[in-house]
Each structure stands twice: as C-alpha cells, then as structure tokens.
Amino acid sequence: MEIVGRRWSSGILLAMAMGAERFTEIQHRVDGLSGRMLSVRLRELEEGGLVLRIVAPTTPVSITYRLSERGMDLLRSLQPIAHYARRWDPSVEEQRGAAASGSR
Template identity: 45%
Template sequence: MTSRTTAADAAGSPYEAPVNEQECQEFRQTMELAGRRWSAAILYAAVAGARRFVEYRRAVRGISDRLLTLRLRELEQQGFIAREVVPTMPVQILYSPTPAGAELVAAMQPLGEWGRRHRDVLERQPPD
C-alpha cells in the first residue's frame, strides 16, 4: 500500500512518503495537456464564451491561425472542445467547451490565483 504525498508533506522532504506512481502519472499527463502552449488559453476563451474562430483568435493574442486551428483540432480530439458545423451560407463552424473542458478550466483556476499572488516568481522565470 502506498501513501499520498500532500502539499503539507511537500513542505518537508518530498521523499518521506512513497509516491503513488499512478497518481503521479495522471498528474503529469494532466499538467502536460493543460500546459501545452496555447491550450489553456483556448480552453479559457471557450469557457468565457468564444464560439467562432475569429473570437478565439481575438481572445488568444499572439497565436497564429495555423496553430489555433491545430490546437482546436487537438482539443476536439481529446474531448475538451466540441465542434459544430452549422449548414448556413457560408457554413459556420462553432466551438464550445465540453463538460470535461469546463471542468479542466475550473480545476486550473487555483493556478491562476496562485499566479496573481506570485507574479514576482512568474516574472523571474525564463520564457518557454
């Protein structure tokens, strides 16, 4: 039986308790998914109400059209963004967060709050 390492444990030595390998792998996979460049910003824009491509482009400043298209496709394939084709003239493509996407954004909110409290730490970090 393995025990969990908590945030309180992290204040001491992180090696005092065995790490649950399954939880560690799930945490790593989640952080890599959410931390992929532009993914979190796109998901946040979706939860904030962006639906059309141009709205995402406006909300996620600095992203190229090509990369926005790629990330939207990836997020759709992963089940975080739903894509709807509206048969109008011209055809409209609408994107919206899935329940899993909205839940992931809600789970990331504390990280944003941490960032607001620790801007000095974030500003010291080299850009990726």
C-alpha cells in the same frame, strides 16, 4: 494533461470559458496566437474531448467551438492555479505597488 500543458492550450480554453465561440474570436483573445496554431490546438482539444466543434448547415457553413463537459470540469480544477498565477504575476504586483504608493 499533456494537451493542456502545450503552449496556447490553456489560453484557448480560457478564451472559450469567457465566451469566445468563433475561430476569430478565440484568436483575438489569445495574444500572439497564429491562425495555424489555433487550428492545430483546437483539433487536439477536440480529439481530447475538451472542446466540441459545432457545424451549422448554413450558407456559408458556420462553425463554432464550445467547451465540453470534460473541458468545463478541467477549467474548474485549474482555477486554483489561475488564482496563483494572478496573485504572483509581477505586472500585477507592480500595479498593486503603484496603487498603494499613489493612495498615500
């Protein structure tokens, strides 16, 4: 839980769950995440058994990242929290209010 609670970790895991596999893909999907911090967090997530680092022996070397079984299981258990966050996010509430007032 300590790794997941660190800043950027859940965003990285979510980006990977949505299909991002390459370093730059993950970085682009998590707003504000620097390359250095992504590198640090990916190492921590890999050491924690949540992420797999796959090195393909091509020229140049191709590195991809995937959620491990443990990582996928963690994301399934975090879905209720993500649902809660979406439900009570102030920006989502504002969008709902604007949509409701526009439909009257």
